[in-house]
Amino acid sequence: MLSRDDDKVQNGFWPVVLVSAAILMVTMGIRQSTGLFLSPLNTHTGLGIASISFAMAIAQLVWGAAQPLFGAVADRWGPGRVIVIGAVMLAAGSALTTQVSSQWGVIFAVGLLSAAGAGAGSFSILIGATAQRIPAERRSFAGGVINAGGSMGQFIFAPLNQAVMSAFGWMSAMWTMAALALTTAPMAWWLRGTPRKPGVEAVADSGLTLRQQLQIAFRDKSYWCLHAGFFTCGFHIAFLVTHMPGEVAMCGLSATVASTSLAIIGLTNVAGSLVVGALGSRMRMKLILFWMYASRAAAIVVYMAAPKEPWTFYLFAAVLGATWLATVPPTAGLTAKLFGPRYLGTLFGLTLLSHQIGGFLGAWLGGVAVVSLGSYEWMWWADAALALLAAFVNLPIREARPAPQLATA
Numbered sequence: 001m002l003s004r005d006d007d008k009v010q011n012g013f014w015p016v017v018l019v020s021a022a023i024l025m026v027t028m029g030i031r032q033s034t035g036l037f038l039s040p041l042n043t044h045t046g047l048g049i050a051s052i053s054f055a056m057a058i059a060q061l062v063w064g065a066a067q068p069l070f071g072a073v074a075d076r077w078g079p080g081r082v083i084v085i086g087a088v089m090l091a092a093g094s095a096l097t098t099q100v101s102s103q104w105g106v107i108f109a110v111g112l113l114s115a116a117g118a119g120a121g122s123f124s125i126l127i128g129a130t131a132q133r134i135p136a137e138r139r140s141f142a143g144g145v146i147n148a149g150g151s152m153g154q155f156i157f158a159p160l161n162q163a164v165m166s167a168f169g170w171m172s173a174m175w176t177m178a179a180l181a182l183t184t185a186p187m188a189w190w191l192r193g194t195p196r197k198p199g200v201e202a203v204a205d206s207g208l209t210l211r212q213q214l215q216i217a218f219r220d221k222s223y224w225c226l227h228a229g230f231f232t233c234g235f236h237i238a239f240l241v242t243h244m245p246g247e248v249a250m251c252g253l254s255a256t257v258a259s260t261s262l263a264i265i266g267l268t269n270v271a272g273s274l275v276v277g278a279l280g281s282r283m284r285m286k287l288i289l290f291w292m293y294a295s296r297a298a299a300i301v302v303y304m305a306a307p308k309e310p311w312t313f314y315l316f317a318a319v320l321g322a323t324w325l326a327t328v329p330p331t332a333g334l335t336a337k338l339f340g341p342r343y344l345g346t347l348f349g350l351t352l353l354s355h356q357i358g359g360f361l362g363a364w365l366g367g368v369a370v371v372s373l374g375s376y377e378w379m380w381w382a383d384a385a386l387a388l389l390a391a392f393v394n395l396p397i398r399e400a401r402p403a404p405q406l407a408t409a
Contacts, residue, residue, distance in 0.1 A: 016130055016191065017130060017146060018145070021145055021150075021152075023121050024146055025153035027184065029153025033157045033158050036162060036165070038052055039245065045102070045106065051103050051106075054364055057362075061356050061357060061359070062111060063356055063359075064354070064360075070120045071349035075343055083191065089120065090117030091117070092117070093112075121184050123332070124349035127328070130146060131341040143332050150325055154262060156263075160176075161176075208342070210346060213343045213346075225396055228354075228393045229289060229331070229394045232387060233390060234355035234359035235362035241363075242363040242366055264314055264318050265321035267321065268319075272323055280329055286395060289330050289331065289394040292326060295319070300380055
């Protein structure tokens with residue numbers, strides 16, 4: 001039988017998790033659709049693909065850097081106000097993008113303001129906030145549900161942006177994103193404060209300061225293995241999100257193929273995230289990460305050999321989507337296993353910073369490669385090699401076997 005305290009925790013589980021998933025759906029949906037605006041921005045500003053790719057690469061880096069910073073603020077004062085600030089920044093950056101004409105203007109609007117705003121309503125803040133509100137045995141599943149929200153955002157926002165762009169122009173699509181960004185602010189009410197719920201470890205249970213916890217984490221080889229794997233994940237995702245529309249265009253296919261492929265990635269990752277979240281409480285998370293990264297390397301090699309037809313991109317997107325952002329729940333789960341939930345917003349935020357350093361290189365070098373070499377071929381091979389490296393770097397992580405699942409009466 002569940003106790004009254006346990007019943008309170010169960011009743012509070014779904015509102016917190018679903019609100020977090022909804023916030024991530026908006027912030028990630030906007031962020032993961034950015035690549036669709038690369039060509040229109042280039043036409044509007046005349047800055048060149050490499051210059052705009054650089055601004056979008058800056059955005060990858062800033063999105064990652066914002067998360068440990070905002071995560072530390074959320075760990076200290078609660079995530080609610082962080083999410084509201086992020087909503088305003090993301091909306092302002094999206095609106096300002098329609099007015100810029102210089103490279104510095106694009107860097108500020110897309111690379112700094114929008115990216116930091118999206119980071120304030122992203123994984124480390126939302127998963128960290130949820131982890132402090134639910135029991136440890138439900139965190140992996142909760143992470144999968146929240147992550148699925150982000151993937152659903154990509155599924156919805158990519159075709160939405162493409163439809164608005166086709167009907168009314170890219171500026172109208174960007175203004176639509178600005179308005180939608182503001183919808184996350186009222187949702188922050190559900191995540192206000194730093195709670196101490198029955199059945200959940202007290203958020204100050206370790207007795208450590210943030211500085212002490214960081215010192216412990218930085219001396220842990222397993223933590224750095226998580227960073228290394230997530231770095232290669234960021235390279236892979238940012239390259240594809242930024243340059244898949246360009247790859248599709250170079251193959252002589254329509255922009256609809258690109259937006260549909262991004263939507264397929266988002267849809268299949270909903271299923272992948274939920275499955276991985278459920279598996280995280282039953283098997284070692286490092287093995288889940290190994291197989292996901294290895295499958296990416298294999299998928300890229302097969303794609304390189306396949307004819308470049310629409311069905312090729314759709315199948316490729318479906319395979320990639322199964323693992324796309326499904327790496328987040330086990331990476332966050334391993335961080336919580338190693339160091340507890342108290343400073344998860346900061347510690348997981350730092351792994352996301354490594355992810356986005358990889359993302360910066362993936363987005364930027366993709367633009368450099370296509371300008372210098374006329375194709376993305378060498379980027380694809382580098383992507384496959386890094387995915388394989390990410391698979392093996394997770395194996396040395398110390399992780400105990402999951403405890404057997406006990407049925408509750």
